[in-house]
Amino acid sequence: MSLETKIDLNETTIEKLQKLIRANIDSYNGFHESAEELKDERLATLFRSIGDERSAMASELQQYVEFNGKEAEDDGSVAAKTHRIWINIRGKLNGGDATVILIEAERGEDHIKEAYEDVLKDTAGSAMNDVLTAQYAKVKAGHDKIRDLRDAYKAS
Numbered sequence: 596m597s598l599e600t601k602i603d604l605n606e607t608t609i610e611k612l613q614k615l616i617r618a619n620i621d622s623y624n625g626f627h628e629s630a631e632e633l634k635d636e637r638l639a640t641l642f643r644s645i646g647d648e649r650s651a652m653a654s655e656l657q658q659y660v661e662f663n664g665k666e667a668e669d670d671g672s673v674a675a676k677t678h679r680i681w682i683n684i685r686g687k688l689n690g691g692d693a694t695v696i697l698i699e700a701e702r703g704e705d706h707i708k709e710a711y712e713d714v715l716k717d718t719a720g721s722a723m724n725d726v727l728t729a730q731y732a733k734v735k736a737g738h739d740k741i742r743d744l745r746d747a748y749k750a751s
Contacts, residue, residue, distance in 0.1 A: 599722045602662045608721050609665055611714040612656045615727075616668040618710040619653035622646065625703045635693045638744070642700070645737045649707075652730050659723065697745035704738035 599605055604612075626646030630639040657667035711731040718724065 601659055601722045601726075604659065604663045604722065608718050608723055609660055609663055611718050612660050612723065613668045615710060615714055615730075616653050616656045616660070617670070618707045619649045619656070620668070620670060622649040622703060622707050623653065625700070629696050629700055633693060633696055638693055638697075641740075641744075645740075648733060648737070652733065655726065655730075659726070694745065694748040697741060697748055701738070701741050701745050704734075704741050708734050708738045 599608065623646045626642040626649065630642035630646070633639040633642065657669070660667040708731075711727065711734050715724070715727055715731060718727065721727075
């Protein structure tokens with residue numbers, strides 16, 4: 596059995612990276628599209644910032660997939676596209692109400708957080724563990740920030 600390295604990843608690890616690439620692309624698209632619906636410019640700026648961070652994370656994972664001679668995912672999932680359409684509709688119906696958009700954003704954050712948790716379990720001991728753990732910390736921080744903002748907007 597050969598030792599997995601970042602430039603010699605096994606197929607399972609590559610498949611899991613592809614899953615996270617899609618999740619990060621979905622997150623980027625969701626945050627940027629939601630930012631367009633928000634009337635609160637500070638919150639819109641935060642959404643764009645988190646989205647940009649997710650784009651950078653997707654790019655990092657794409658590099659590792661390509662280092663291994665595979666074509667990296669470059670598109671999100673159909674389910675996420677449907678969810679973004681729903682956010683767009685709800686945002687328009689509610690006049691860009693931050694609370695409604697934050698509720699939907701947290702739902703998306705739950706999805707990406709769970710995706711990272713699943714991949715970290717499935718690839719324990721992988722050569723990618725350090726990269727995935729660092730990215731998970733960013734995802735968790737983003738998730739918690741959105742959750743806290745949702746709670747703060749609900750309370751006001």
